[in-house]
Amino acid sequence: MIALLVASLGSAPANALNRGSGSSSVPTQHGLAQTMFRLDEQMDMYERPDLLDAALEEIPLQELHAAAEASVQANDVPGYEDGLANALVKWFKKDYFKWVDPIKCPSCGGKTEYREMGAPTAEETQGGAGRVEVHACAEGSNCSGVFRFARFNDPKALMKGPRVGRCGEFANLFCLFIRAVGLRARYVWNLEDHVWDEYFSPTLGRWIHLDPCEGARDEPLLYDKGWGKKMSYVLAFAIDGAKDVTRGYVQDWNATLTRRTRGSEEALHQVLTDVTKRRRLGLPSSEVKRLEIEDQVEAKWLSESEDRAKSPQAIDGQGRESGTADWKQERGEDGAK
Ligand SMILES: [Zn+2]
Known part of the structure; x- marks a missing residue:
């Protein structure tokens, strides 16, 4: 569903949500030079x-x-x-x-689901956010809570904002x-x-x-x-x-x-x-x-x-700390062989 949603937007990479690095410039067949x-x-x-x-x-x-x-x-x-x-x-x-994950509904504190890649507002653009993930409340129709996760590039915006990422x-x-x-x-x-x-x-x-x-x-x-x-x-x-x-x-x-x-x-x-x-x-x-x-x-x-x-090292088989369990498993980063 998410993949479909993102794909329908055209310009965003299909795996946009998976990208913890927030980078939209996925290297292409042209090599790594531009990155x-x-x-x-x-x-x-x-x-x-x-x-x-x-x-x-x-x-x-x-x-x-x-x-x-x-x-x-x-x-x-x-x-x-x-x-x-x-x-x-x-x-x-x-x-x-x-x-940032899991993202809670800012209105009721309940679960949210990813809705779409949104266009940044003027303020978000000023903070260097080229892309904004829109997460909406998933608790039912009577809550309209929305969390906008702006992928800020400007360290000042990261210090001023909710300090999540x-x-x-x-x-x-x-x-x-x-x-x-x-x-x-x-x-x-x-x-x-x-x-x-x-x-x-x-x-x-x-x-x-x-x-x-x-x-x-x-x-x-x-x-x-x-x-x-x-x-x-x-x-x-x-x-x-x-x-x-x-x-x-x-x-x-x-x-x-x-x-x-x-x-x-x-x-x-x-x-x-x-x-x-x-x-x-x-x-x-x-x-x-x-x-x-x-x-x-x-x-x-x-x-x-x-x-x-x-x-032998202390980190042997030690899965990732950051991120939700599903996300780590999907990325093959949970330390499971
Ligand atoms: Zn809610």
């Missing part, structure tokens, strides 16, 4: 002083720094920044931003929050409809997985080994370059390669190299050198992923 250029451009947004200031008004900095200090004292984390990232991601998921809204706003507390941030995109973030750990000298939907830090095999998610492309975007980090997030690289059918590996590599070169243009040569050393450390780390996957 990559859009995500690279998005990284400038997280450097905007007005957004960083707005984010800092939301974040309980003192509390997070105290938690970071405590986790360093307890030897729970490699370094202070890791403790800060951990405190931030836990606070964000537990106290700040909520998963799916992974697209989580990863977008959280990327800004990582920057706001003074850590370096990457936005990580996965073709199989998930997005998350990473921060740079000065102690470990590399980028670390940080998923605000799950409140998870440094569990890169959570999706593959935990949820049972079959991924093909995982790409990371920073203010100083873009990278294919798929290998760090999968157990079996050769099996993953067979799923990579969006254009040649060379073409993908070329786009990422071009984006990175452009991002580093004009940086002092010492800075470029430092970034290149980081690249080498990361390349080594990525190449060792399969060995890491062999050792």
Whole structure:
């Protein structure tokens, strides 16, 4: 029924409702290039002083720094920044931003059902919402409650609004929050409809997985080994370059390669190299050198992923936390084999 409804709208993708990332630009046969250029451009947004200031008004900095200090004292984390990232991601998921589903009727609190993809209002457009999911009360004809879930792209709208979303809204706003507390941030995109973030750990000298939907830090095999998610492309975007980090997030690289059918590996590599070169243009040569050393450390780390996957981990068979049971099962993310 939903598929029919959405299909009748013509322009929306048939699986629009399933897309937790909220992205309407599903990569096509033309390859991933356009998605990559859009995500690279998005990284400038997280450097905007007005957004960083707005984010800092939301974040309980003192509390997070105290938690970071405590986790360093307890030897729970490699370094202070890791403790800060951990405190931030836990606070964000537990106290700040909520998963939107299940959507309750705003009038009677009862169940709702998805009605249609609606056109955004002027206010919703201002918040960068290109699409709005309309969910109507399903409790009977005497309630006319409607919840409009606008897929906002503007972090300001996400901070001002009801502070709900799916992974697209989580990863977008959280990327800004990582920057706001003074850590370096990457936005990580996965073709199989998930997005998350990473921060740079000065102690470990590399980028670390940080998923605000799950409140998870440094569990890169959570999706593959935990949820049972079959991924093909995982790409990371920073203010100083873009990278294919798929290998760090999968157990079996050769099996993953067979799923990579969006254009040649060379073409993908070329786009990422071009984006990175452009991002580093004009940086002092010492800075470029430092970034290149980081690249080498990361390349080594990525190449060792399969060995890491062999050792037992806490996330083995651990299904997804965010989302309703039906939705996770439908997406094959509930950890069931
Ligand atoms: Zn109702």
